Amino acid sequence: xxxxxxxxxxxxxxxxxxxxxxxxxxxxxxxxxxxxxxxxxxxxxxxxxxxxxxxxxxxxxxxxxxxxxxxxxxxxxxxxxxxxxxxxxxxxxxxxxxxxxxxxxxxxxxxxxxxxxxxxxxxxxxxxxxxxxxxxxxxxxxxxxxxxxxxxxxxxxxxxxxxxxxxxxxxxxxxxxxxxxxxxxxxxxxxxxxxxxxxxxxxxxxxxxxxxxxxxxxxxxxxxxxxxxxxxxxxxxxxxxxxxxxxxxxxxxxxxxxxxxxxxxxxxxxxxxxxxxxxxxxxxxxxxxxxxxxxxxxxxxxxxxxxxxxxxxxxxxxxxxxxxxxxxxxxxxxxxxxxxxxxxx
Amino acid sequence: xxxxxxxxxxxxxxxxxxxxxxxxxxxxxxxxxxxxxxxxxxxxxxxxxxxxxxxxxxxxxxxxxxxxxxxxxxxxxxxxxxxxxxxxxxxxxxxxxxxxxxxxxxxxxxxxxxxxxxxxxxxxxxxxxxxxxxxxxxxxxxxxxxxxxxxxxxxxxxxxxxxxxxxxxxxxxxxxxxxxxxxxxxxxxxxxxxxxxxxxxxxxxxxxxxxxxxxxxxxxxxxxxxxxxxxxxxxxxxxxxxxxxxxxxxxxxxxxxxxxxxxxxxxxxxxxxxxxxxxxxxxxxxxxxxxxxxxxxxxxxxxxxxxxxxxxxxxxxxxxxxxxxxxxx
Numbered sequence: 001x002x003x004x005x006x007x008x009x010x011x012x013x014x015x016x017x018x019x020x021x022x023x024x025x026x027x028x029x030x031x032x033x034x035x036x037x038x039x040x041x042x043x044x045x046x047x048x049x050x051x052x053x054x055x056x057x058x059x060x061x062x063x064x065x066x067x068x069x070x071x072x073x074x075x076x077x078x079x080x081x082x083x084x085x086x087x088x089x090x091x092x093x094x095x096x097x098x099x100x101x102x103x104x105x106x107x108x109x110x111x112x113x114x115x116x117x118x119x120x121x122x123x124x125x126x127x128x129x130x131x132x133x134x135x136x137x138x139x140x141x142x143x144x145x146x147x148x149x150x151x152x153x154x155x156x157x158x159x160x161x162x163x164x165x166x167x168x169x170x171x172x173x174x175x176x177x178x179x180x181x182x183x184x185x186x187x188x189x190x191x192x193x194x195x196x197x198x199x200x201x202x203x204x205x206x207x208x209x210x211x212x213x214x215x216x217x218x219x220x221x222x223x224x225x226x227x228x229x230x231x232x233x234x235x236x237x238x239x240x241x242x243x244x245x246x247x248x249x250x251x252x253x254x255x256x257x258x259x260x261x262x263x264x265x266x267x268x269x270x271x272x273x274x275x276x277x278x279x280x281x282x283x284x285x286x287x288x289x290x291x292x293x294x295x296x297x298x299x300x301x302x303x304x305x306x307x308x309x310x311x312x313x314x315x316x317x318x319x320x321x322x323x324x325x326x327x328x329x330x331x332x333x334x335x336x337x338x339x340x341x342x343x344x345x
Numbered sequence: 346x347x348x349x350x351x352x353x354x355x356x357x358x359x360x361x362x363x364x365x366x367x368x369x370x371x372x373x374x375x376x377x378x379x380x381x382x383x384x385x386x387x388x389x390x391x392x393x394x395x396x397x398x399x400x401x402x403x404x405x406x407x408x409x410x411x412x413x414x415x416x417x418x419x420x421x422x423x424x425x426x427x428x429x430x431x432x433x434x435x436x437x438x439x440x441x442x443x444x445x446x447x448x449x450x451x452x453x454x455x456x457x458x459x460x461x462x463x464x465x466x467x468x469x470x471x472x473x474x475x476x477x478x479x480x481x482x483x484x485x486x487x488x489x490x491x492x493x494x495x496x497x498x499x500x501x502x503x504x505x506x507x508x509x510x511x512x513x514x515x516x517x518x519x520x521x522x523x524x525x526x527x528x529x530x531x532x533x534x535x536x537x538x539x540x541x542x543x544x545x546x547x548x549x550x551x552x553x554x555x556x557x558x559x560x561x562x563x564x565x566x567x568x569x570x571x572x573x574x575x576x577x578x579x580x581x582x583x584x585x586x587x588x589x590x591x592x593x594x595x596x597x598x599x600x601x602x603x604x605x606x607x608x609x610x611x612x613x614x615x616x617x618x619x620x621x622x623x624x625x626x627x628x629x630x631x632x633x634x635x636x637x638x639x640x641x642x643x644x645x646x647x648x649x650x651x652x653x654x655x656x657x658x659x660x661x662x663x664x665x666x667x668x669x670x671x672x673x674x
Binding site: 080083084085105108109112113115116117119120121124125126127128129138139142143186189193 | 562566570573575585586
């Protein structure tokens with residue numbers, strides 16, 4: 001894999017690579033709050049939330065990589081770290097082979113044009129004081145300062161038409177639109193700079209069910225027409241089945257399984273994936289055995305030793321409690337599980 | 346890749362014209378349809394306050410044209426006509442409807458000029474406070490970390506000195522080192538700077554709190570993802586959304602600044618008697634209040650009270666209207 005880095009234009013090389021990514025958030029306030037007397041000595045006591053604990057991912061060109069997992073498993077943190085909204089504690093992020101984590105804002109600008117983001121809440125992602133055309137013109141004007149006014153306006157009209165918003169609505173403000181329309185506008189804003197890679201952080205979970213399909217189809221059309229690559233964060237497995245090329249299953253800040261969508265839904269391998277998939281409500285009841293997990297997700301403040309899932313895993317053994325499993329290739333699928341590796345599943 | 350496609354004929358041109366034409370209309374319409382306008386239309390008290398405030402500001406602004414005399418012009422002052430009472434008291438002079446002060450200045454003209462000085466200092470000081478406070482508040486809230494800690498501790502230090510104390514020290518130093526004459530000629534600017542510097546933390550804290558709330562919203566993330574520089578995000582994206590609390594505290598701060606100036610002048614540290622503000626008028630009349638010439642103190646005092654009261658009432662109303670939690674239910 002490391003040999004590919006030199007060839008930035010290699011079509012087979014992954015567009016985005018994440019290696020050993022970790023992010024922890026400090027729970028403690030200032031230095032004074034961290035100091036404690038313990039046994040007659042002054043100790044600095046710091047607590048962290050371990051949001052991501054060593055995530056390795058590759059996003060291939062032209063695919064829609066879906067990241068699933070329950071709330072708090074670090075999906076959104078991965079998305080925000082990739083976009084540079086938060087900086088990772090450890091690990092590297094490479095885009096077309098170039099490291100983009102820790103770059104200065106100015107050095108990131110060329111990547112900002114190629115990578116865009118769609119946010120979860122369309123009610124908060126549009127600036128309430130700006131009209132739609134101002135919102136859409138801003139990224140174009142910023143990245144193409146040499147474009148003349150007319151060309152910018154034509155581009156705005158083009159993206160508005162692409163997302164199905166009438167261009168003469170541009171003079172309106174965000175609050176005059178419905179949730180679905182706002183999310184279309186947010187997609188238009190992302191498309192305005194002609195990106196090749198879009199990170200979508202739960203773009204439809206704030207929307208009405210009837211609107212979800214429209215927005216999803218819009219995103220798929222955009223992918224086809226504009227040759228886009230998606231990193232799609234969601235907790236909705238039905239969406240994954242409809243939308244994803246490959247699926248990443250995350251649990252407590254680690255990747256459990258990476259598999260092509262069809263393979264994952266047909267034969268889930270990781271014990272957590274099985275439990276997750278069996279929780280999908282289905283019309284027919286036969287042949288599906290519900291996997292019931294006992295206990296709760298451990299707190300990310302004090303991570304369990306070994307595999308993060310061992311406390312709730314029906315097939316965990318002594319090794320799972322001691323040793324952290326690494327992602328290993330099984331055919332098309334990558335699985336991080338000692339049981340699968342040993343054939344105990 | 347999609348830019349190379351020719352745009353569908355006719356439609357974009359038409360759309361572009363509509364976009365350009367509609368932008369201005371929409372903002373006016375937005376104001377007319379806003380809760381602010383609706384609430385203003387229904388509240389007779391607020392309309393009255395705004396009317397009084399507007400009249401006072403206009404009268405003060407056009408004082409040189411409205412006032413029958415010029416209190417700064419020594420040739421118009423006659424000591425023989427000093428301490429004449431206002432028109433509804435026996436012994437008044439029709440030339441001086443509100444009477445005269447101890448130096449024989451026409452009270453009406455002096456109050457108009459005084460209100461002018463008071464308002465100039467009030468607005469000037471608030472403009473300075475707002476400038477410093479908004480910039481510091483934005484920086485502290487948006488950048489966070491060490492910048493935040495430094496600026497907010499600075500604000501704490503500033504707040505721990507009272508305005509009067511700062512003014513007394515600065516005023517005393519300037520008067521002692523440059524003399525009273527120099528002090529008099531720069532008194533307005535000096536008071537603006539003193540009151541402005543003393544009260545900026547009010548703005549900084551309010552703005553910082555609002556910025557912290559706005560910063561967490563996704564439109565700020567969206568602006569960062571576009572790659573916009575921090576300065577532009579702060580001033581173009583966050584600041585417009587933090588305007589309502591700034592408006593609200595501005596009204597209160599103008600009233601406060603006017604009161605501060607009056608208090609300083611009353612203590613003899615503000616405007617000199619030759620260019621009276623409302624505060625120094627109250628002070629100059631205070632010596633005569635026991636001898637029966639009550640109007641020299643009470644008339645400018647009443648003007649000051651009404652001015653500060655209407656500003657505060659307007660501020661109260663604005664705070665109620667601009668707080669969505671109050672009007673939504």
